[in-house]
Structures are given as C-alpha cells and as structure tokens.
Amino acid sequence: MSERNQSQEQQGSVRDELHPALLILDDLVRIQSVNPHYGSDAHGESEVAAYIERRFAGTNVQITRQPVFPGRENLVLELRTGHPEATLLFETHMDTVSIGSMADALTPNYRDGRMYARGACDAKGSLAGMIWALEECAKHPELLQADIVLCAAVDEEHEYRGLRVFMAGEMPVTGAVVGEPTELGIVVAHKGCARFAVTTHGVAAHSSMPEEGDSAIYQMMHVMQFIRDIIEPQLAQVNHPLCGSPTIVAGTIHGGTQINIVPEQCEIELDRRILPGELPEVVIAEFEQQLRHYIEQENLQVKVTVRELLLDWALQTPQDAAVVSFAREAARALDLSDELIGVTYGSDASKLQRQGIPTIVYGPGSIAQAHSKEEWVSVREVGLAADFYYQLARSFGSE
Numbered sequence: 001m002s003e004r005n006q007s008q009e010q011q012g013s014v015r016d017e018l019h020p021a022l023l024i025l026d027d028l029v030r031i032q033s034v035n036p037h038y039g040s041d042a043h044g045e046s047e048v049a050a051y052i053e054r055r056f057a058g059t060n061v062q063i064t065r066q067p068v069f070p071g072r073e074n075l076v077l078e079l080r081t082g083h084p085e086a087t088l089l090f091e092t093h094m095d096t097v098s099i100g101s102m103a104d105a106l107t108p109n110y111r112d113g114r115m116y117a118r119g120a121c122d123a124k125g126s127l128a129g130m131i132w133a134l135e136e137c138a139k140h141p142e143l144l145q146a147d148i149v150l151c152a153a154v155d156e157e158h159e160y161r162g163l164r165v166f167m168a169g170e171m172p173v174t175g176a177v178v179g180e181p182t183e184l185g186i187v188v189a190h191k192g193c194a195r196f197a198v199t200t201h202g203v204a205a206h207s208s209m210p211e212e213g214d215s216a217i218y219q220m221m222h223v224m225q226f227i228r229d230i231i232e233p234q235l236a237q238v239n240h241p242l243c244g245s246p247t248i249v250a251g252t253i254h255g256g257t258q259i260n261i262v263p264e265q266c267e268i269e270l271d272r273r274i275l276p277g278e279l280p281e282v283v284i285a286e287f288e289q290q291l292r293h294y295i296e297q298e299n300l301q302v303k304v305t306v307r308e309l310l311l312d313w314a315l316q317t318p319q320d321a322a323v324v325s326f327a328r329e330a331a332r333a334l335d336l337s338d339e340l341i342g343v344t345y346g347s348d349a350s351k352l353q354r355q356g357i358p359t360i361v362y363g364p365g366s367i368a369q370a371h372s373k374e375e376w377v378s379v380r381e382v383g384l385a386a387d388f389y390y391q392l393a394r395s396f397g398s399e
C-alpha cells in the first residue's frame with residue numbers, strides 16, 4: 001500500500017469514530033469562504049450559506065437570508081418551539097481570513113487529534129457545533145423550553161457588518177452564545193479597544209535653515225515620553241480580575257515628507273485595549289486631556305490633535321444572567337470546566353451585550369491558532385463544544 005493510501009485509510013478510520021459535528025466541520029472547511037476584503041480570489045460566504053440552507057431545507061427550521069452586501073447574506077435559522085419568552089441565540093461567522101501561506105488550507109488534514117485547515121478554529125469549529133446542536137433540537141422541539149435561533153453571519157473578519165444588520169432587526173433574544181475559539185472556557189468578560197491617532201504640528205523649513213522651522217518629529221518625542229513615563233505605569237496599576245491590565249501600543253509612526261525639510265507633521269496610531277467598565281470614547285477624551293495637561297505643566301512647545309479611529313466595547317456579562325447559569329450547568333453535565341473566564345481579545349459578544357442581551361463566548365480551539373498559517377482545532381473539542389451547545393439549548397428557559 002502506498003504511503004498516500006495508508007494515510008487516506010487512517011483518515012477514514014479516524015472519521016468513523018468521530019462526533020457528527022466533525023463531519024459538518026469537514027464539509028465546511030472544504031468550502032472557501034475568505035472575506036472579500038482579503039483579495040480578489042476570495043469567494044465570500046455564499047457557498048457556506050447555501051450548504052447550511054441545504055441541510056435545513058424541508059425541516060421545521062425557518063430560514064431567512066438577510067442581505068448585508070450584494071451576494072453576501074447572513075443566514076438566520078429559527079426553531080420556534082412556542083417559547084418566545086426564552087429565546088437563545090447562537091451567533092458565529094461564516095467568513096475566514098485569507099488563505100495566506102497556509103498549505104492545502106481547504107483540505108482538512110487530521111494529525112495528532114487535530115484538524116488542520118483554514119477556518120477550522122476561527123470559527124467553523126463553532127459553526128459546525130451550532131449547526132449540529134440546532135439539527136438535534138429540531139428533531140425533538142417538544143423537549144425544549146426555549147426558541148432557538150442561529151445567526152451565521154457574514155463579514156466578522158472585517159467590519160462586523162453582518163452582526164450589525166442582524167441586530168438592526170431587533171429580534172427579541174434573552175441570551176446569546178457567540179462562537180469563537182475559547183478552548184471550551186465560558187467567557188463572560190473580554191477587553192475592548194479604543195484606536196486613535198495623535199498628530200503633532202510643526203513648521204516646515206529648509207534643512208539648511210532648521211532654526212526657521214519647528215520639527216513635528218521632535219514634538220512627537222515628548223508625546224512618546226508621556227506615553228511611556230506616565231500612561232504605561234498608570235495602566236499597569238489597574239487590574240481586572242478576569243482580563244488583567246489595560247494596555248497601550250503605538251503601532252505606527254509617520255513623520256516628515258523629505259530628507260531636507262524640517263517635518264511639519266508627525267502622526268502615531270495608538271491601540272489602547274480597554275477593560276470592562278471603561279468606555280472607549282471616554283478613554284480617548286481622557287488621554288487627550290491628560291496629554292494637554294502634561295504639555296502645559298512641562299511647559300513644552302507641542303501642538304497636538306487627536307483623532308478617533310475605531311471604538312470597540314469590552315464585555316462584562318452579569319454572572320447571574322440566565323445564560324451564564326445554564327452554561328455552567330451544561331458544562332458540569334459534560335464534565336467540562338464551569339469556571340467563568342476572561343480573554344484579552346474582542347468579539348461580537350460585547351455588541352450584543354451592549355444591546356442588553358446577556359452573552360457568553362464559547363467555542364473549540366484557541367485564539368493562538370486563529371488566523372495563523374498553522375490553523376488547527378482539537379477534534380475532541382469540536383465534539384464537546386457541539387455537545388455543550390446542545391445541552392445548553394435543551395436546558396435554556398427551564399425553571
């Protein structure tokens with residue numbers, strides 16, 4: 001037997017013993033669904049949507065396509081069981097980041113209990129589990145005490161437009177699970193971020209007469225010093241029990257236009273990760289106020305402007321929310337950790353929570369593998385996450 005046939009046979013036998021959610025994942029990763037933002041050979045989400053639609057065709061699950069961009073639609077699946085007062089939402093995304101340098105990214109490769117493929121971890125492992133759980137629920141809706149909705153969204157990997165369109169529909173929801181890799185940890189808190197630019201304004205002059213000018217780059221040195229000496233130690237003092245300390249990074253710097261001109265402008269872009277309880281717009285305003293105060297106090301000749309780039313909220317779900325209690329119960333029933341944890345990356349959960357929907361994040365795989373050229377997910381975790389979603393759906397809404 002050739003080596004190739006042998007490994008194919010091994011794959012076959014591995015597949016046979018596996019959780020049915022893994023077979024769904026196997027199908028999903030073979031469908032290219034790179035977000036169109038990442039290049040012209042990206043297919044977008046429509047083939048994944050069509051696949052899910054086919055699975056639920058002719059069942060008691062109501063299917064709605066929600067237009068977001070031309071040819072790109074959220075798929076909203078509703079299992080109405082006569083319990084609209086308790087509606088559990090499963091939400092995750094169908095798009096992936098680009099294939100990048102990942103080899104054979106669309107052919108699942110099983111090795112050491114892992115499946116390697118683009119999207120396996122972020123977030124098709126979660127999506128497969130949610131599809132399977134909904135299929136199981138749909139077989140016996142009379143066993144449920146809640147309506148179950150699955151939103152498979154487009155465009156999470158770029159501008160979150162899919163989720164925004166779903167939320168604009170204002171469907172009543174009483175608890176939500178966002179599918180992202182959490183290594184089967186129940187995430188009730190995560191950081192958000194405030195991204196903004198700081199520009200210093202000098203006076204241009206010929207470099208043969210620098211005394212006629214005022215260097216914006218030299219001005220920026222003072223701003224950087226302020227960040228390193230004042231802001232960073234301040235942030236290190238703050239600690240959130242689940243998320244740790246807030247952080248700040250100057251990711252880019254641009255200044256000057258030509259080697260022989262005193263630079264008129266210099267700009268840095270800052271990424272400040274915020275804690276639950278902080279508001280991104282307030283964080284930016286306070287930074288600016290503190291910086292202006294520093295400039296004045298130190299008597300510096302620095303002219304700055306501050307410009308907002310992106311705001312994303314942190315997540316803090318009340319620990320007594322029903323979805324949290326049911327999630328912990330589901331985890332215990334499956335012998336999984338029921339510990340409530342926080343993570344440092346952001347997700348759609350904070351947007352749902354901001355709309356008043358208690359939300360957790362839960363899924364197989366680790367964020368460390370998401371977006372990487374070695375993306376993989378633990379085969380075992382995919383099955384367990386699927387079981388967890390099903391267990392949660394079964395108990396949600398009960399007394």
Ligand SMILES: [Zn+2]
Pocket residue numbers: 093122123156180
């Ligand atoms: Zn994701």
